Amino acid sequence: MIKLYGLRMSNYYSLTKAVLIEKGLEFEEIKAPPSQKDDYLERSPMGKMPSIDVDGVYISESLAIINYLEQIQPEPALLPADPIKSAKAVELALHIKLDVELAARRLLPAALFGATASDELIETTRSEVLRGMKAVSQLMVCGPYAAGDSFTLADMYTFYSMGAASSISKKMFDLELLEDYPQISDLLAMLAERPSIAQVTAEAAKK
Ligand SMILES: N[C@@H](CCC(=O)N[C@@H](CS)C(=O)NCC(=O)O)C(=O)O
Incomplete structure (x- = not known):
């Protein structure tokens, strides 16, 4: 197993x-x-x-x-059978992961554990996260899923990476990351109800 x-x-x-x-x-x-x-x-x-x-x-x-x-x-399947659609789903997942979440993650120690972060680091991170969000919104289909009409791994990264980046942005930049992206907010709400994700959330809350 x-x-x-x-x-x-x-x-x-x-x-x-x-x-x-x-x-x-x-x-x-x-x-x-x-x-x-x-x-x-x-x-x-x-x-x-x-x-x-x-x-x-x-x-x-x-x-x-x-x-x-x-x-x-x-x-x-977590990827569409069509090679182009499959590549686009992976492309989207990678931009979410690398250009939004990983960019924001540099401020995780400051956001969660009270570490200090310079104004310069905060400003650089803010502008990188916003640049990443622009790239993601360009690729995100929300039709109704992140990469089109079927649930893919891009939805998994949307839920788990975007959530983390939003919390860090709120804490460090006083910014509602998804304010200008209502479709992504709606997608997150829909994904939260998905049985696999809801089960993971419930079990994490139990510790
Ligand atoms: N690129 C890795 C990222 C994994 C990652 O950053 N995990 C965090 C927890 S969410 C971690 O283990 N952090 C500890 C560390 O950075 O030393 C993946 O996609 O699995």
């Missing part, structure tokens, strides 16, 4: 868990906070969560894990 390592408080752990549930795969959750210890790095070379263990083989990085899960359990 697949072992999923990490903590329920992590958005990328939650995303990966939601994908496992979507695909109806059996898995075991193993609590493993991020660490730089050798045994952890063997599973996840940057010491981050999540990672999975498949019969002694470790895979880190949510997108690599999802790619593996998509191949061992093609249905329900």
Whole structure:
């Protein structure tokens, strides 16, 4: 059985868990906070969560894990069969992940743990996040799902990465990130009701 390592408080752990549930795969959750210890790095070379263990083989990085899960359990598909539509869904997921969430994440220690951040870092991050949002909104179809008429991994990244970026933006820039993007807000509300995502949220609240 697949072992999923990490903590329920992590958005990328939650995303990966939601994908496992979507695909109806059996898995075991193993609590493993991020660490730089050798045994952890063997599973996840940057010491981050999540990672999975498949019969002694470790895979880190949510997108690599999802790619593996998509191949061992093609249905329900998280990517459209059409190659162009599939590439566009991955493109969108990557822009959300790298240009919005990862940009905002630089201020996570300040937003969540009271670390100090220079005015320069705050301003640079704000402008990068806004640039990322512009790129994402250009690609986001909301028809009704992020990349078109079917649920894809871009919806998973929309839910889990956009939520994190919104919280950081509110705290650090006093900015409602989604204020100018009502369609993305509506999509987030719809995704929150999706059974796999709702289950992950409920279980994370239990701790
Ligand atoms: N690119 C990674 C990101 C994973 C990530 O940033 N995980 C965070 C928790 S949400 C983490 O482990 N942070 C600890 C650290 O940065 O050392 C993925 O997609 O899986």
